[in-house]
Amino acid sequence: MARALDGREAASMERRRRRIVRVATELLAERGVEGLSVDEVAVRAEVSRRTVFNYFHSTEELLIAVGNVLLGEAIDSLKVDGPPVADGTHADLLDDLAAMLRSIDLLDTMIRLTHILGPMGHQDARVLAVVRDTMLSVSDNLMTTARRRHPNVPELDVELLVSSLLGGLIVLHKRWSERSALADTPATRQLFDELFDRFIVQLRDGFAALG
Incomplete structure (x- = not known):
């Protein structure tokens, strides 16, 4: 049976884990996925x-941790005020979630992820699996808030x-990347906003029929 950790030990382990993830993020930004070396991280x-490897059993787990930090920071910054919407409809829920996503700089985070992992559609199967698992992980925050x-x-x-929202964002970012070359300018941000608005309109047409 594993020994229970006291508060100081647990805090020390968490600091060590964060340092490993931070270093991995720096290496990925410098060299990309193919240049990630566990030895150099260490x-x-x-x-x-x-x-x-005590903290991360594979490089895939380490990649997911990096993605969780980058996307998680954005999602965790969501500020939701007010009481529950007791009589809200499905359309109200969609509008609420769309407003929350618009309130954060999600595009900046997705640009950083793209620089690290590579453009959508050009990665190997391992990286695509990391993107999928990262999105599934950070969706918990949105679902908790929505419920x-x-x-x-x-x-x-x-x-x-x-x-649907998170999956759609992956598609939107792929299309945006192809048209913007990952340039972060007022014009490319307006393009992303237009793509996002179009996506929400299409979702609303389907979800509004439910309530």
């Missing part, structure tokens, strides 16, 4: 190779809508 983080804000909407419908 050296820069001042831990042993074995320690890295609290809209308790009368069935949980299945909440999960379907959140999954």
Whole structure:
């Protein structure tokens, strides 16, 4: 039976884990996925190779952790005020989620992820799996918020809508990347906003019929 950790030990382990993820993020930004070396992560983080694998059993897990940090920081910054919408419809839920996503600089985070992982449609199967698993992981925050804000909407419908939003964002970012070359300018941001608005209109037409 594993020994229970005291508060100081747990805090020390969490700091070490964050340092490993931070170093991995820096290396990915410098060299991309193919240049990620567990040995160099260990050296820069001042831990042993074995320690890295104690926290992350594979490079895929480490990549997912990096994605979770980048997307998670954005999602965690969502500010949702006000009481639950007791009589809200499916359309209200969609508008609420769309407003939350518009309130954060999601595009900046997605640009950073693209620079690290490579343009959508050009990665190997491993990276595409990382993107998928990262999106599934950060969706928990949105679903928790949506359930609290809209308790009368069935949980299945909440999960379907959140999954549709996140999956759609991957498609939108791929299209945006192809047309913008990842340039972050007022014009390319307006392009992303237009693509996002079009996506929400299409979702609303389908979800509005449910309530």
